[in-house]
Amino acid sequence: MVDDDVRHPVIADTDALIAVANTSLWPRIVETLQLTTTNVCYHELTRHIRETSEHAPAETREKWLHDGCTTARKSFDDDANDSFTVVSCVPRPHGEDAGEQSIQTDIEQHPETYRFAILMDKHGRRSINRVFDQADETNGKAVAPTFLLYLLLDSGACTVEEFCHACGEMLRGEGWLGYQAIQAAWDAIPVDCAQYLPDDLLS
Amino acid sequence: MSTNNDKIQFRGRAEKEATQIVDQLRLGGINISELARQGLAEKLRETLSDEERITLHQQYKKGELSDDAAEILLGDAIEEIDREREAFEEATELDTTDVFQE
Secondary structure, eight states: OOOOOOOOSEEEOHHHHHHHHTSTTHHHHHHHBOEEEEHHHHHHHHHHHHHSOTTSOTTSHHHHHHHHHHHHHHHHHOTTOTTEEEEOOSSOOOSTTHHHHHHHHHHHHOTTTOSEEEOSOHHHHHHHHHHHHHSTTOOOEEEOTHHHHHHHHHTTSSOHHHHHHHHHHHHHHHHHHHHHHHHHHHHHTTOOOTTTSOTTSOO | OOOGGGOOOOOOHHHHHHHHHHHHHSTTOOOHHHHHHHHHHHHHHHHOOHHHHHHHHHHHHTTOSOHHHHHHHHTTHHHHHHHHHHHHHHHHTSOOTTTBOO
């Protein structure tokens, strides 16, 4: 694990990393973006890998967790990639929402460094947006993981078709939560993925 | 305004008895219709699978589902999608210096 305390403007939590690392655009994210997470989220990835089986049946939540965590952690472990960093969060939060909490704590301590907080959980996003709103002289926003895919699309690092396919992959793995994030992204960009995805979106 | 067509009827001997007991227990009774409406809405939402929720939201977007039915079935999801859209739009306006690798 690289713990070099380099904080990039984009910070992502465990669930956001899992959601995006399971899409076929993850390698593109790894070679295009600069991304930070916390040691707490890194340990959550590790714990999920330990507690799930790589042989879990396809299309189960367990398999989704295992594969996503393994793929995401590998990118942070890669010493050759200094664009992916893990920063230490002090004090270290504990409990079920420790990962999300650690993101919030690090933003509170370094509000000027971060501009985009990527979280899967809407409550987590809401409380981080309050932190951003209260911080002076800084502009930041907490958004859903679809934003990482958007950054690729906006910079020309992927096509609309690739973006839509990745949304479809995220949708199948993240269900209703993922769907809401994807709908919001499609409305905001705006982009029409209808021609690239099946009508019922989940097949 | 309620009309006779709004009526939902179902059989439930034990439920009726239990309802009457609570109704008699409370001074002024209980609003059975209101409780039933709330309970039914809650249970309907709970029984939906992710796939069904997605199908229903797609129908809502196409105008095939009324606002009232959508609110019962999808809860705050419509509002949530709207809120996230706004946050997303604001995020797209922010400076992306150092977001991308050199």
